[in-house]
Amino acid sequence: MLIGLKCRNCGQRYPIEPLNTCEECFGPLEVEYDYDAIQERVSREKIEKGPNTIWRYADFLPVTGRIIDLGAGFTPLQRADNLGSILGLDELYIKNDSVNPTFSFKDRVVSVSISKALEFGFDTVGCASTGNLASSVAAHAAKANMNCYIFVPADLNVAKITQALVYNPHLIGVEGNYDEVNRLCTEVSGYYDWAFVNINLRAYYAEGSKTLGYEVAEQLGWEAPDRVVVPAASGSLLTKVWRGFKEFERFGLIDEVNTKVTAAQAEGCSPITTAFRTGEPVKPVRPNTIEKSLAIGNPADGFYAVKVIKESGGTAGSATDAELIEGIKLLARTEGIFTETAGGVVVATLKKLVEAGEIDSDERTVIYITGNGLKTQDVLAEYLPSPIKIKPDLEAFNTQAKPEQKEVA
Ligand SMILES: Cc1ncc(COP(=O)(O)O)c(C=O)c1O
Numbered sequence: 001m002l003i004g005l006k007c008r009n010c011g012q013r014y015p016i017e018p019l020n021t022c023e024e025c026f027g028p029l030e031v032e033y034d035y036d037a038i039q040e041r042v043s044r045e046k047i048e049k050g051p052n053t054i055w056r057y058a059d060f061l062p063v064t065g066r067i068i069d070l071g072a073g074f075t076p077l078q079r080a081d082n083l084g085s086i087l088g089l090d091e092l093y094i095k096n097d098s099v100n101p102t103f104s105f106k107d108r109v110v111s112v113s114i115s116k117a118l119e120f121g122f123d124t125v126g127c128a129s130t131g132n133l134a135s136s137v138a139a140h141a142a143k144a145n146m147n148c149y150i151f152v153p154a155d156l157n158v159a160k161i162t163q164a165l166v167y168n169p170h171l172i173g174v175e176g177n178y179d180e181v182n183r184l185c186t187e188v189s190g191y192y193d194w195a196f197v198n199i200n201l202r203a204y205y206a207e208g209s210k211t212l213g214y215e216v217a218e219q220l221g222w223e224a225p226d227r228v229v230v231p232a233a234s235g236s237l238l239t240k241v242w243r244g245f246k247e248f249e250r251f252g253l254i255d256e257v258n259t260k261v262t263a264a265q266a267e268g269c270s271p272i273t274t275a276f277r278t279g280e281p282v283k284p285v286r287p288n289t290i291e292k293s294l295a296i297g298n299p300a301d302g303f304y305a306v307k308v309i310k311e312s313g314g315t316a317g318s319a320t321d322a323e324l325i326e327g328i329k330l331l332a333r334t335e336g337i338f339t340e341t342a343g344g345v346v347v348a349t350l351k352k353l354v355e356a357g358e359i360d361s362d363e364r365t366v367i368y369i370t371g372n373g374l375k376t377q378d379v380l381a382e383y384l385p386s387p388i389k390i391k392p393d394l395e396a397f398n399t400q401a402k403p404e405q406k407e408v409a
């Protein structure tokens with residue numbers, strides 16, 4: 001159902017190839033589909049009969065050949081009444097994407113892009129990663145039996161490095177921030193005939209994030225929510241959640257979409273939020289935050305993310321390092337979900353926007369929790385109490401642990 005690639009800036013069209021940017025204007029490329037042909041094939045019933053992975057939406061994805069599927073997607077949409085009542089929201093849901101095969105939403109974009117790399121005949125894949133993409137690419141490359149080169153900033157969270165290494169890729173720690181890693185990868189991808197999922201396959205890769213729009217609409221009983229809060233790094237995920245809703249609307253799978261798309265960033269790296277708030281163009285920044293997964297100072301899709309936020313009537317906010325740590329703890333103790341720093345940013349930003357009156361209590365709101373807490377335990381350890389150590393007897397428990405109970409409703 002794929003027709004080709006199209007420049008998002010000047011509209012120039014290209015065939016279905018691994019292409020980085022528009023040759024005319026250096027603008028970003030996006031895939032184009034034959035929407036009439038898709039319309040004839042899709043229905044709610046057909047989707048509901050599909051697998052419990054992103055591949056239930058295969059008709060909307062740019063892959064035709066063999067699929068590398070570790071089971072990404074169709075993650076729980078959890079009603080969050082405990083957190084909602086603390087924040088003052090009547091109908092809050094958590095899209096818990098921290099339970100994907102490699103524990104972040106990146107498995108969606110990687111399952112699509114590595115399948116596409118195979119289709120193009122590549123034997124080697126790679127990526128520039130802020131941390132989560134690394135493990136996902138390494139895992140899917142292992143399953144696909146491909147060579148794999150992963151480039152990350154050298155100062156990444158320990159658990160993210162361990163997790164990536166176990167899948168046995170070539171892992172290169174670059175002494176620099178993500179934007180420098182990305183620049184290096186663009187050079188490497190011009191030198192070697194390799195598939196870099198978020199560089200020369202980016203147009204295909206990004207499409208995987210649409211499934212986070214489709215799934216939420218399907219799980220809400222074929223309806224888009226009033227509000228989504230989405231963590232933003234390059235800004236791609238945010239634009240694709242919106243595109244997912246709009247495509248479902250176009251195909252008549254859901255009614256009119258009135259979803260206010262809202263971005264969440266760490267205050268120490270918030271170029272998208274700042275651009276939205278000031279009305280000025282997106283200006284690159286040098287990240288300064290413990291939140292590394294969203295630490296992209298020069299966001300490739302920043303311009304388009306701001307456009308979607310404005311078009312949808314949404315807003316954007318940010319959270320300090322202290323606030324995001326509180327956000328992680330609040331989510332865990334109210335909803336039983338342990339998220340990484342990006343999820344802390346989302347919860348903290350939601351809290352601030354509700355308090356500021358920018359999100360109303362009666363809005364049906366979905367927040368995207370996109371990564372697992374086990375990946376960034378290092379930043380949390382100093383903010384949690386140590387366990388009480390006792391001798392193994394009842395007397396010690398009664399005197400030293402001093403049992404106390406909260407009232408249970
Ligand atoms: C956990 C997590 N959430 C959200 C994002 C944002 O992704 P995007 O670059 O599409 O804005 C990232 C990016 O790396 C991430 O790791």
Ligand SMILES: [Zn+2]
Nearest residue numbers: 007010022025
């Ligand atoms: Zn162009």
